[in-house]
Amino acid sequence: MSLTHDDVHRIARLARLELDDQEAAASLEKLNGIFGLIERMQAVDTAGVEPLYHPQALAQRLREDRATETDRRDAYQAVAPQAEDGLYLVPKVIE
Amino acid sequence: MLELSLNQLAAGLSAKQFSCVELTQTFLDRIAALNPALNAFITVDRDGALVQAAAADAARAAGAVGPLAGIPIAHKDIFCTEGVLTTCGSKMLENFVSPYDATVVARLKAAGTVMLGKTNCDEFAMGSTNENSAYGVVKNPWDLSRVPGGSSGGSAAAVAARLAPAITGTDTGGSIRQPASLCGVTGLKPTYGAVSRWGMVAYASSLDQGGPFAKSAEDCALLLNAFAGFDEKDSTSAERETEDYTRLLAKVPADPAKPLAGVRLGVPKEYFGDGLAADVRAAIETAIVEMEKLGAVRVEVSLPQTELAIPAYYVIAPAEASSNLSRFDGVRYGHRAAQYKDLMEMYCKSRAQGFGREVQRRIMVGTYVLSHGYYDAYYLQALKLRRLIAQDFSAALAKCDVLLGPASPTTAWPIGQMADDPVQMYLADIYTVAINLAGLPAMSIPCGFGAGGLPVGLQMIGNYFDEARMLEIAHRFQQATDFHAKVPAL
Secondary structure (H helix, E strand, C coil): CCCCHHHHHHHHHHCCCCCCHHHHHHHHHHHHHHHHHHHHHHHCCCCCCCCCCCCCCCCCCCCCCCCCCCCCHHHHHCCCCCEECCEECCCCCCC | CCCCCHHHHHHHHHCCCCCHHHHHHHHHHHHHHHHHHHCCEEEECHHHHHHHHHHHHHHHHHCCCCCCCCCEEEEECCECECCEECCCCCHHHCCCECCCCCHHHHHHHHCCCEEEEEECCCHHHCCCCCCCCCCCCCCECCECCECCCCCCHHHHHHHHCCCCCEEEEEECCCCCHHHHHHHCCEEEECCCCCECCCCECCCCCCCCEEEEEECCHHHHHHHHHHHECCCCCCCCCCCCCCCCCCCCCCCCCCCCCCCCCCCEEEEEHHHHCCCCCHHHHHHHHHHHHHHHHCCCEEEEECCCCHHHHHHHHHHHHHHHHHHHHHHCCCCCCCCCCCCCCCHHHHHHHHHHHHCCHHHHHHHHHHHHHCCCCCHHHHHHHHHHHHHHHHHHHHHHHCCCCEEEEECCCCCCCECCCCCCCHHHHHHCCCCCHHHHHHCCCEEEEEEEECHHHCEEEEEEECCCCCHHHHHHHHHHHHHHCCHHHCCCCC
């Protein structure tokens, strides 16, 4: 398998990463090297093997539905790039 | 004070041989003198540390305190620390001051430790050399022209240089064990689920585990006592009884000359293949012979999927990373680009400017393997291999108590050697990534020196939640040898 220049731009777009043509060319070479390594997995026949998503077979714990956290909105918004009146500010989304 | 164990430091504080303020000042002075050359710390919280030290002195004067009260420590800069910068080695978080403490941080604080600062690491823990930090490469204290390993390279280098007696790290694919090996210190990655991940900035959530770096196995056990254990804030935290990780260390062996009598050491043949450097092989073999002299028995075992653990890891970890790092969107925290015309451009520019090259590569690999049409061929195939890898370990550990081998195929290599070659760098993780895929505990202990006097680490892999046993074996080895007590000339 080999990625194309268009593939790299498509992946970068999906990943929300701006990438100019020069960076895309450099990334293409590196990513193809990495996928060359990853392709080695195809040598193993894994038919009938169950995927292992997680090292421990864990059941999600349930807890009583009660408020445990105090209101720390100001502390959390203090680290936001732009916040005002308790709201996070972003560019206009709906015209 | 620099060479004392944690128990000796606590005894010195109790006996008033030195105060906690004096102890803290000693380490702060050493950091001020040596950190400019090593770059092991990103943040040094001098004022905060001295305030905490004075409080620890007052607490000691007032009465009963725990074994770590007044002990100076540091955290890998990937643990959130309230009021102190947490950068994750990234430009993305260069101004991020966490509004809360990670569970590991909170527990060590409650134990009365004094935080000296935050240690350098590869960006978001992605790297094997510390060259991926936005705050500059860490130098290996044994040879300043060489890497300390990664991603917890700052933690390992700082313990090796005696800038702090104990420091936390995290290990997703070897990030505690490999730098411990390359810097000649003791580092332990606990069983997945043993240490809370709450407040530890996520790289790959099914693999990440926090753990200790220290001068000895005994010190690591004391640290685990303070910060391991169930945490309801982490949905993958194991619900187990609180355990004393030091409980086997004081046991008096029936035959003092054979403290490892009855211990079966599994030696996987795949860990001694062609890729292993001759000097590392020699040091590991000598260490195994030493353990046999102490009464242990060698058992030959096999881990057939060893080589395929690398591609499986470099699918699963990036897949999880691409999902975890989507939270850095320039909205709630972290870097936001100065100029953008709409929301999409704000995301794309902020992330491209905030993340370094390797992090962007892993996000792209992860995005691709999870995308429509490629999921089965890559992600699902990697997860199936993951099961085969875990089964290999179960079969091997049925024949022995612990597995032994190298943590890194070579000693520390020169800065820059692999910096632009991700595939070569990934291949160097051959002895560590499989352990994370299986979720097993493992540690690296100093076991000798290779060419040029560079340290070699012995990796010990245990069964699930068998840390106390591993620590006991490591402790017996350290009682019989002095590799862990060797310090670099600085």
